[in-house]
Amino acid sequence: MIPANVFRYQDDSSQWKEARRGIVSYVKNLVSYLKGLEQQNTVNSFEISVREELLKITQSEKRRRVYVILDDNMYYRSMRYEYYQLAKLYNLSFCQLFVHCSVSDALNYNLSRDPGMTVPGEIITRMAKRLEPPDRQNNPWETYSLTVPSETWTVTKIKEIVHFLNYVSEHPVVLPLDDFEVRQESKLICSTNVIHQVDVMLRKIIGDRMRGGKTSLQQVELQAQSKVLADKRRHILEGIRTGRILVPEDICEAVELGQSNTGQSLRDFLSSLLTIS
Structure with a gap:
């Protein structure tokens, strides 16, 4: 689906991420097609050929499960x-x-x-x-x-x-049958902008802690601390992306609105998560 000679190994590039989003869209179009729902206009010739072939298979073999x-x-x-x-x-x-x-x-x-x-x-x-x-x-x-x-x-x-x-x-x-449940679940996954700001702040906090540790820790201890903090940063980001960790709604809203007082409240919240036992 993604040409290897164009995107190979570029897992952090914007092109690679855009290509992955394209596959999500493709699968969504395919599912819509199989369920007989209204189709989107962004369908290319490759998708059409796959759909037609799949339809032939499901009809000829009378398959109801795909x-x-x-x-x-x-x-x-x-x-x-x-x-x-x-x-x-x-x-x-x-x-x-x-x-x-x-x-x-x-x-x-x-x-x-x-x-x-x-x-x-x-x-x-x-x-x-x-x-x-x-x-x-x-x-x-x-x-x-x-x-x-x-x-x-x-x-x-x-x-x-x-x-x-x-x-x-x-x-x-x-x-969920209740609209309130739907709205609550939608809040679990923060916007891309909020996650970006969280990542930026986590890097700042880790940088400050590493600089502060240079005066009291040996080189081996610093390296160990750096690894632990990096692992915790990845864990926190993934938790926020999937909704396992909830960023307070007021902080999310402040980030989205670009309010000037956001930095300290976001820093305090993330510092409480970025602890080393």
């Missing part, structure tokens, strides 16, 4: 959450298959790829550090998640996956 499989690393939880929201919008089922693979195995698999298709080893190592596996305990929307090994699957394992998919298909995501 699985849309998104094969992607999706190492950030926020990448997957977009599709959960889509499932909720259309009252569809949603699940995750997490293929667990050690870094050493991934590096070995990578070496067996055809020339020109291998990935730089540091990319695999970096992605492993960023990977956020499904967390059913803290994120109810990830309840239907199954972890499977990366090794060759046995017949028993394949049957387990099929059973899991069939079970999930009978339990679609349900929209």
